[in-house]
Amino acid sequence: MADEIQRSQLRALQYWYVDGTFEMGMGGLCLLLAAYFYFQDVLRGTLVGEMLAPAFLLVVIGGGWLINRFVRRVKERITFPRTGYVAYRSRQETRRGVRIAFAGGLGMLIAAFIGWLVVHSPSALDWMPLLTGFLFGVVLLLFAWRIRLGRFSLLALLSLALGIALSILNMEEWSGVTLYYGAMGLLLVLTGACVLRSYLRQNPAPEDPPDEQ
């Protein structure tokens, strides 16, 4: 009985990831970052290129917000009419504030470390895909651990493998990072599409509107 309770609660947490839209959203964000790094590389030395550098945070936050809206819209049209609607509890405000401050602080520390590395040792750029792949892999592993979904562990391994491969290839300047985000984005979108396809096969569209009493 206790096991069944735990299983049903875990399934409720996993439900957000059941249709692959989360991976597709993450993939979209990676593709956006790939486009950002590509244009920054191409437009280097121009006025637009100079303006792009401080816009990184805006791209991440704005892109994340847009993609979150897209995922919610898709879920409202595809997932909720088929298998039902679930709203998740927002964390306590104080804990949420601490978590946001921690995540923001960690992000700024990592960005500062990468900036310092690039300025003091330009050859560090060769290892940037490895560092990116490792950090992204850790984030995916945390997801896999929290919601007990094996496919995120596999994606974490692929992220690390991609980072190692691109670092060994020793590409020019930011090309390695651009390729990493491009490839990872495509991989995530593809994984999400496969999960969505499987979900749609298992859950055909309801013929009648729900008749609830």
Added chain:
Amino acid sequence: MSSDLRSFAGVDRLLHEPARTLIVAILAAVESADFLYLQREAGLTKGNLSVHLSKLAEAGYVDIEKTYRGKLPLTLCRLTGKGRAAFLDYRKQLKQFVENT
């Protein structure tokens, strides 16, 4: 009767029913869930789920809100503070009983 059994005899009878335990367990993990999700997860018929939800609502364990999403009816179920406390208590009693036997 041993003290363990005696303490277990005082368990919340409303929650000590597999379908209702499952409904409350699901609702305890989320903010709210709709009728369709609960029906699929608990593997119940619409009528059965309606009866169980009514009993839980009567006891003040579950809050039921009938609304619309577009033109479709939407029944949202949410665990109340009283329901959450009762569920935590029930889990504690169940765990204690299993550990001691």
